[in-house]
Amino acid sequence: MDCLFCKIVAGKIPAKLIHDDEHCIAFLDINPQAPTHFLVVPREHVASLARGGSSHTALFGHLLTTASAIARDRGLANGYRVVVNTGPDGGQTVDHLHVHVLGGRHLTWPPG
Numbered sequence: 363m364d365c366l367f368c369k370i371v372a373g374k375i376p377a378k379l380i381h382d383d384e385h386c387i388a389f390l391d392i393n394p395q396a397p398t399h400f401l402v403v404p405r406e407h408v409a410s411l412a413r414g415g416s417s418h419t420a421l422f423g424h425l426l427t428t429a430s431a432i433a434r435d436r437g438l439a440n441g442y443r444v445v446v447n448t449g450p451d452g453g454q455t456v457d458h459l460h461v462h463v464l465g466g467r468h469l470t471w472p473p474g
């Protein structure tokens with residue numbers, strides 16, 4: 363399968379890894395939209411949040427608790443934003459589920 367994030371998970375494409383465990387990895391976004399911008403990515407290829415089912419409940423929970431732990435470790439005590447772009451209307455450009463964490467500046471709402 364020709365999936366960019368599967369290749370990063372497999373170590374075939376380099377990334378600035380900041381976390382690595384049995385179920386997921388996290389790495390810095392190549393085009394950061396905030397002073398801190400990283401992605402939490404499951405090792406399993408799940409195309410998007412819309413493709414998750416009841417078998418993914420624990421994994422999806424793990425992605426969020428991992429995002430929270432990394433945000434804490436990186437000093438985002440003043441808050442941050444977690445985003446899961448989903449499908450074409452959601453602005454998803456890489457079809458392997460990923461959780462964006464953005465912080466280090468004030469983020470406006472609503473997003474564009």
Ligand code: 5GP
Nearest residue numbers: 377378389390391392393447453454455456
């Ligand atoms: P999406 O638009 O699908 O929600 O987010 C994809 C994200 O992946 C974008 O923020 C983009 O900058 C990031 N990205 C795309 N290709 C690469 C890459 O090769 N390496 C890294 N580290 N990030 C990437």
Ligand code: ZN
Nearest residue numbers: 365368407458
């Ligand atoms: Zn993949």
